[in-house]
Amino acid sequence: MALDKVRIYGYAKAYLESVTDLLKDKAEEAESDFYIGDKNLLRSALNQYEDDLRELEEFMEANNE
Numbered sequence: 001m002a003l004d005k006v007r008i009y010g011y012a013k014a015y016l017e018s019v020t021d022l023l024k025d026k027a028e029e030a031e032s033d034f035y036i037g038d039k040n041l042l043r044s045a046l047n048q049y050e051d052d053l054r055e056l057e058e059f060m061e062a063n064n065e
Helices: 005-033 036-064
Strands: none
Touching: 005 036
């Protein structure tokens, strides 16, 4: 049984959303503990995952039309 693209996109979106939420929490925790290197690394990763999520959402919208 093959997965259709809508389900695959849904899984990818859910994954990106969960990682983004986790990174937000970790970045906020690092900021409160003054771990500057950790904070910057986490913020960088967060920005990349947010960009990936935005691109996926745009791609999904374009392919649903």
